Amino acid sequence: MSSLASMTVPEVILNLLEGFAQNGIIFILTLLFAIPLGLVITFGSMSKWAPLKFLHNFYDNSEKGIAYSLLNFIADFKPVQALTRTFVWIIRGTPLMLQLFIFLYAPGLLFGVPNRDRITAAIIAFVINYAAYFSEIYRAGIENVAKGQYEAGQVLGMTKTQVFFKVVLFQVIKNITPPMSNEVITLVKDTSLVRVIGVTEIIMHAERFTKAGIIWPLFSTGLYFLLFNGILTILLGKLEKKMNYYHN
Amino acid sequence: MSILKIENLKKSFGKTEVLKDISFEMNEGEVIAILGSSGSGKTTLLRCVNFLEKADEGKIYVDDKLIYDAKTAQKMSAKDQRENQLNFGLVFQSFNLFPQYNVFENVTLAPKLLAKEEKNTAKYAEIDKKAYDILAKVGLSEKLNNYPCELSGGQQQRVSIARALMLDPKVLFFDEPTSALDPELTGEILKVIKSLAAKNTTMIIVTHEIEFAKNVADRIIFMDDGVIAEDGTPAQVIDNPKNERTRLFLQKFNELK
Structure with a gap:
C-alpha cells in the first residue's frame, strides 16, 4: 500500500469507500435485527398482564384512604410492562456512545470473557438502542388505529389474528412510515459513532x-x-406515497 | 319460539350501573326500535348482546339455545364466542369501514376469511356474486372500486350495512346508524332499513329518529336509566305512553319539532 500522503484522488476515494462499507454493514444489520426486536419490545410495553389483579376483590369499592390506594396500586401492577418500559427508559435516556463502550467491555468485566470482536459489540x-426507539414508534402506530377497527x-367473526394481520x-x-424514515436516516449518520470503540468506519479512515x-x-x-441518505429519502418517499391512496 | 331472548342482563362500569336487569324477547322478522335519552343504556345493551362488552349478569338465547351466560362467560372459548357472534350483525354509528380496502373488498373480506378457514375457497365465486347483489340492493354498484374515503357518509353507512348482511345474521343491530349523518343523507339510510324491514329482516335499531321508529318498527322499547321503561307497539309507546319518563322524553322531542 502506498503511503497515505502520496495517494492519488481516486485511491483516496476508494479508501474512504472501504470505510463506508463498514458503516453500510452496521446500518443494514441494525435494521434487520432492530425492526423485529422492536416489535417484541412493543408487545412487552403494551402488556396488560397484572398477576395481582385478584387483590381488587379484597377491598370494598367504597373504602378510601392510603391502605386502599396502596392496595389498588399493587393490584394494578403490570410487571412485564414495568420492566420493558424501564428498559426503554434506560436505553433512550443514556448516550449511544456510552452504550457502545458498555457492550464492548461488559462481557469481559462481568463474565471474564473479554470481547475482542468490536464490530459485534457495535x-x-x-x-438494542434502535429497537428501543422503534418500539415506541410502533406503540404509537398501534395505539393510533381506531378501536372501531x-x-x-x-x-x-374475524379472529384476533385475522384482525391484526388483515386489518390493523x-x-x-x-x-409509522414517516417517523421510521426519520430514524432510518439518523441511523445512517449514527453509524459513524462506532469509531469510539475502534471500528474503522469512514471517518476513522x-x-x-x-x-x-x-x-x-x-x-x-x-x-x-449525503448521497446515501439522498437515495434513502427518495425510496422512503416513494413508499409513503404508495400508501397514500387512502386516508382515514 | 323466540329468535332472541335476553334474560336479566346487568352491566356496570366501575360504580356506574348502566344496565339494571334488562329482559325481553323478540320473534323472527320483528323490527324493534330502542329509544331513550343519552346515557339510558341503549348502546351498552347492543354492545353486550354483540359481545363487545361482557355483561356482568344475565343470559342470552338465540332460537332458545343459550349462547351467553355471564356466570360461564370467562370460560367461553374464542371459537365458541366467534360462532355465537355470527348470529348477529352490527352496524356502527361511525361506520368503521376498513379504510385500506375498497368497497367490494370491505364487503367480501370477512366471508372470504371464513371460507378460507373452512378450506372452501371454491365458495369465493359465490361470495363475489352475493356481494354484487347486496351492493346493488343498497345502490352502490357504481362504487365497487372506490375507497371509503372517497364516499359520502351515507354511502359509507350503506357499505357497512351491506358488509353486515353478507354474513346472513339472524338479528341485525343498528347503533344510531344516522347520528353521524346530515338530514339529507339520513334519508337514504332510513330507506335502506325500510326495504330490509319489508323483506322481514329481524332488526333492532337504536335511534333518535322517532318518526322513523314509528313508521318502521313493529315494537318500540323505551329505555330509561338502565331499565326498560316501556315496551309495546308504536301506537302504545309513542301515542299513549304510560310511563312518566317516556311522556317527558316525547314531549321534549315534540317541542323541538
Whole structure:
C-alpha cells in the first residue's frame, strides 16, 4: 500500500469507500435485527398482564384512604410492562456512545470473557438502542388505529389474528412510515459513532489522512452520507406515497 | 319460539350501573326500535348482546339455545364466542369501514376469511356474486372500486350495512346508524332499513329518529336509566305512553319539532 500522503484522488476515494462499507454493514444489520426486536419490545410495553389483579376483590369499592390506594396500586401492577418500559427508559435516556463502550467491555468485566470482536459489540449496541426507539414508534402506530377497527373485525367473526394481520397491520405500517424514515436516516449518520470503540468506519479512515497532513478527505466524508441518505429519502418517499391512496 | 331472548342482563362500569336487569324477547322478522335519552343504556345493551362488552349478569338465547351466560362467560372459548357472534350483525354509528380496502373488498373480506378457514375457497365465486347483489340492493354498484374515503357518509353507512348482511345474521343491530349523518343523507339510510324491514329482516335499531321508529318498527322499547321503561307497539309507546319518563322524553322531542 502506498503511503497515505502520496495517494492519488481516486485511491483516496476508494479508501474512504472501504470505510463506508463498514458503516453500510452496521446500518443494514441494525435494521434487520432492530425492526423485529422492536416489535417484541412493543408487545412487552403494551402488556396488560397484572398477576395481582385478584387483590381488587379484597377491598370494598367504597373504602378510601392510603391502605386502599396502596392496595389498588399493587393490584394494578403490570410487571412485564414495568420492566420493558424501564428498559426503554434506560436505553433512550443514556448516550449511544456510552452504550457502545458498555457492550464492548461488559462481557469481559462481568463474565471474564473479554470481547475482542468490536464490530459485534457495535452491532449489538446499535440493535438494542434502535429497537428501543422503534418500539415506541410502533406503540404509537398501534395505539393510533381506531378501536372501531378491532370491533368491526370482531362482529364480522374475524379472529384476533385475522384482525391484526388483515386489518390493523397495514394501517400501523402507514402510520409509522414517516417517523421510521426519520430514524432510518439518523441511523445512517449514527453509524459513524462506532469509531469510539475502534471500528474503522469512514471517518476513522479519513482521520488517518488528516494525521498524514491532508485535510480534504475528512470533509469529503459528508458527501458519502449525503448521497446515501439522498437515495434513502427518495425510496422512503416513494413508499409513503404508495400508501397514500387512502386516508382515514 | 323466540329468535332472541335476553334474560336479566346487568352491566356496570366501575360504580356506574348502566344496565339494571334488562329482559325481553323478540320473534323472527320483528323490527324493534330502542329509544331513550343519552346515557339510558341503549348502546351498552347492543354492545353486550354483540359481545363487545361482557355483561356482568344475565343470559342470552338465540332460537332458545343459550349462547351467553355471564356466570360461564370467562370460560367461553374464542371459537365458541366467534360462532355465537355470527348470529348477529352490527352496524356502527361511525361506520368503521376498513379504510385500506375498497368497497367490494370491505364487503367480501370477512366471508372470504371464513371460507378460507373452512378450506372452501371454491365458495369465493359465490361470495363475489352475493356481494354484487347486496351492493346493488343498497345502490352502490357504481362504487365497487372506490375507497371509503372517497364516499359520502351515507354511502359509507350503506357499505357497512351491506358488509353486515353478507354474513346472513339472524338479528341485525343498528347503533344510531344516522347520528353521524346530515338530514339529507339520513334519508337514504332510513330507506335502506325500510326495504330490509319489508323483506322481514329481524332488526333492532337504536335511534333518535322517532318518526322513523314509528313508521318502521313493529315494537318500540323505551329505555330509561338502565331499565326498560316501556315496551309495546308504536301506537302504545309513542301515542299513549304510560310511563312518566317516556311522556317527558316525547314531549321534549315534540317541542323541538
